[in-house]
Amino acid sequence: MFLPVVRGEELFMAEFVADEHLQTGSFGIKEPQKSFYDGAVDVAVVPGVAFSATGNRLGRGRGYYDRFLSQHACYRIGLCFSFQRLAEIPCETHDVVMNEVICD
Numbered sequence: 222m223f224l225p226v227v228r229g230e231e232l233f234m235a236e237f238v239a240d241e242h243l244q245t246g247s248f249g250i251k252e253p254q255k256s257f258y259d260g261a262v263d264v265a266v267v268p269g270v271a272f273s274a275t276g277n278r279l280g281r282g283r284g285y286y287d288r289f290l291s292q293h294a295c296y297r298i299g300l301c302f303s304f305q306r307l308a309e310i311p312c313e314t315h316d317v318v319m320n321e322v323i324c325d
Contacts, residue, residue, distance in 0.1 A: 276319035
């Protein structure tokens with residue numbers, strides 16, 4: 222399993238191994254300290270502030286996941302609570318749409 226790591230304006234993936242130390246990174250999120258993974262990505266589980274029924278995603282406005290996902294042809298799963306599921310979300314040309322959204 223790989224977890225996101227933010228460096229500057231880019232999002233990378235690094236391997237997560239249970240019982241290994243995670244260091245607090247950007248935005249106060251714990252991140253693995255391994256080398257960045259540069260291989261193919263099959264499935265990405267993507268967080269968001271909100272998701273629409275059509276797979277549009279509202280992030281936090283910095284575009285980290287949109288840039289990362291636009292570089293990887295993978296199956297994209299949005300993960301949220303039911304209160305984060307909205308009828309519509311505005312979408313721009315650079316926004317990457319989820320293939321599936323899973324709610325609680």
